[in-house]
Amino acid sequence: MLLGKVKGNIISTRKHERLVGYKLLxxxxxxxxxxxxxxxxDRLGAGLGELVLLSxxxxxxxxxxxxxPIDAVVVGIVDSEPDKG
Numbered sequence: 001m002l003l004g005k006v007k008g009n010i011i012s013t014r015k016h017e018r019l020v021g022y023k024l025l026x027x028x029x030x031x032x033x034x035x036x037x038x039x040x041x042d043r044l045g046a047g048l049g050e051l052v053l054l055s056x057x058x059x060x061x062x063x064x065x066x067x068x069p070i071d072a073v074v075v076g077i078v079d080s081e082p083d084k085g
């Protein structure tokens with residue numbers, strides 16, 4: 001799992017049919033290298049600036065109800081920011 005902050009949305013007028021219904025988010029890692037930004041599918045309704053929990057790779061596919069061609073999925077929206085200490 002990865003903790004990240006939503007930095008933006010990806011707008012796609014044409015995409016794989018199994019991605020229909022998913023919002024695509026640009027997510028920056030909360031810890032570590034900020035340049036490791038990734039794109040995550042979201043059905044929970046995460047918004048700009050929110051902290052989210054992500055699942056990546058094959059575990060991400062288990063969080064979905066069909067065979068979606070993605071590498072990361074939002075599995076939770078964090079209520080409060082953790083201490084970076």
